[in-house]
Amino acid sequence: MTVKTAKATLPRSAALRRTPAKRSGVREQAAQTTRDNILRAATKVFARYGYDGGSVEKISHAAKSFDRMIYYYFGSKEGLFIEVLEDMYRRMNDAELKLTLDSEQPVASLTEVINFVVSYYSRNPEFITLLNTENLHRGKHIAKSERAREYSSPAIDIIRQILESGVAKGLFRADVSARNVYLLIAATGYFYISNRHTLSAFLGEDLQTPEALLEWRGFIISTVLRTVMLDPLMKP
Amino acid sequence: MTVKTAKATLPRSAALRRTPAKRSGVREQAAQTTRDNILRAATKVFARYGYDGGSVEKISHAAKSFDRMIYYYFGSKEGLFIEVLEDMYRRMNDAELKLTLDSEQPVASLTEVINFVVSYYSRNPEFITLLNTENLHRGKHIAKSERAREYSSPAIDIIRQILESGVAKGLFRADVSARNVYLLIAATGYFYISNRHTLSAFLGEDLQTPEALLEWRGFIISTVLRTVMLDPLMKP
Amino acid sequence: MTVKTAKATLPRSAALRRTPAKRSGVREQAAQTTRDNILRAATKVFARYGYDGGSVEKISHAAKSFDRMIYYYFGSKEGLFIEVLEDMYRRMNDAELKLTLDSEQPVASLTEVINFVVSYYSRNPEFITLLNTENLHRGKHIAKSERAREYSSPAIDIIRQILESGVAKGLFRADVSARNVYLLIAATGYFYISNRHTLSAFLGEDLQTPEALLEWRGFIISTVLRTVMLDPLMKP
Amino acid sequence: MTVKTAKATLPRSAALRRTPAKRSGVREQAAQTTRDNILRAATKVFARYGYDGGSVEKISHAAKSFDRMIYYYFGSKEGLFIEVLEDMYRRMNDAELKLTLDSEQPVASLTEVINFVVSYYSRNPEFITLLNTENLHRGKHIAKSERAREYSSPAIDIIRQILESGVAKGLFRADVSARNVYLLIAATGYFYISNRHTLSAFLGEDLQTPEALLEWRGFIISTVLRTVMLDPLMKP
DNA sequence: CATGAATGAGCTTTCATTCAT
């Protein structure tokens, strides 16, 4: 890996090309398509092979483009990876924003949030492998992204509102923080998908069947509710 | 990634050299030391840089040995990685076996198991990055290990005994599986360490301080107990 | 030998780059020159050192280029060797096609064919060492070439026509196959050049002097004519 | 290849170990066996992969011995190859010496010599690939062998006697040299086996079937007899 | 007499990147 040299050249060229302001003409459209193709391909390749394993050639090939185009649009491999991460966070953000919950029904809302998280993880496993890859690199790439800071996941806020509503209704206990509930949901959903390969070998069962997933989701729901509710017996 | 060049079966020399029967003489001792140094260095390097990022040269340098010796003792980079995984599982296994629990006190025992898991993860973060790396590769390396199958973690059995004892004493509910409790503990402990870098950026707080870790461990304990106990109010 | 690491199918880039359609601009011309230089250098190096002894570095150095360019244009060492073989066959083919024979004079024509073959072998000894190298590898490389199948040497057809003409004129016997005459000529011409080093040591004489070559060529001619003619006394 | 360094060390150690004078005890017997195993394995490996492709490790593995033993007994890879060549020549020599011919029947004797040569080549194809390998190296190894000079193939002498007998009997012409007849027989027999892989692809037929071999042998016999006999019609 | 351990140069190949239109 030659990340060190990439660092030196990244600011200049990457800054020049990143996110072209407007795209109207035919050529601009084609260029946008090339860029998008590369970004999509890079997401898949990095998610599948990691940062080091995801070679520029693999990506340009998957995008049916050329190595050179990656440097043209993203400045460097690292610049491309950063945009992949940004894009990944943005998509998660957007999906969370689409959640419409009834604040009058905190239990149902919380269940829905869990369903959403588990379903999002299992449907977007590349979200998980990309995050693992970035954690392997100790978050050094995302630290370079200015845009990433803008995406403050609405999830915790959503959970906070649900919890407050539940407390107000005398359903939830008041001493449980939204942050911990969020981490509990994320951890249980994430771990199950993230470690499915080693766990499958370890437990001797396939964790990816729809039944297994449903069973696990049910367990998460009951765990979260028992953690949060004053009298868990009231609900399930 | 260079996984494609790795051989499916270990070469002759590696097969000959793995776990030599006797080590008595001075030179044999020195050879064992060389082998051990490589294995230890490889564990660190793979945990830090992943499989692809963990180059043979980085490892041999860290082991104060030579590239060539890696092939002499382990046959290939992949062969070395497999032994690193085996060793990692073995150490976790050994640590679990050292747990001595009082079956008369299921709540205390369960708490102790949680303490052990959280503490093991936070003290051995390379365990987590190695597992993540192997999951990125879809478990293909560990699948090639015959030895890995021998290590059936005692953790689930331990938890099963605790749960049975708790049920017998009228403390725990009977409809919670040891497998799910194990996964709950593992997930919450693992996720917190595994994703500490992206989470820290995301939550805007340092998750690695002793206080933060203690707080999270307490939350796990209360969550697990609420999930498992018939009347959680009895305990805390 | 590193044949095992060579890929069965040529990589993408090589397939894309082989025999580019048009070469008009200045840079395209230069690129073609680079490609040609590598091919020519590879022919020499492989002919001199064999497949295993002919290292990529030797070739790129002789071509005044870089190792990397061999992979850029030919995909692999094996891909390059295959093209060397193809090129070698093509050149032999072209040379044979330039032979213009008088079908009214079968004896003279046959003599001319022998002269051509012996002269071609002695002037292109790399043809022989390349073929020996490929036979050492049991023809595995040429078997991968699609183009090689297109070159069906005109030599046997030429000899067949000469034989038929000779038979029609009552000069040649009818029970001698063109294939055997071809093999006889090829064998005697080839062996003399191919084994010149060990034969020289063995026979204690230099086989490469013009006189020795001429003497051997005369012997081949008389042998072939005696094999083919009804009454060999008529000719010499 | 590091032949240059081998050269420097070869004389000393090789001279010390080569052909131990007498072997009587049990240990000496075992040592002799190890030596023979290596020599036999080396013959196969060099014949199959050539000099460069025939690695020391391949040989020691095939001999079920260790790399080190090759240096112990033969000094270097080159020293081993030289002994392989010497052994190969010696075996050919011995086989030729076993030929018992009736000098009263020159035609039958010549036919028998041809049968012997063709049969020897087809039964010992490693003789051919080793010779090709040595010719690729321009005879440089055999030139270093003192012993090789002792083996002056009896074949030419045998043929000379047959020719003289045939001339004396008024069967053979007097202007054909034994050397040329020898080369004619060797060339036709050798080429057919040596180039069988490329020829098979080229001619589109399998040259190794017993029928094809017999047919070719018959053609060689008729060609040689027509070359040698005053009136070839008398015999076949 | 025999051999496991060690060595460094060299192998083929892939890497991320820049050049030059």
Place this chain on the structure above:
DNA sequence: CATGAATGAAAGCTCATTCAT
């Protein structure tokens, strides 16, 4: 705007050989 050509460093791995008992 787009891209084929070029580049050198570094990757994983194998080589023949020597060391040290």
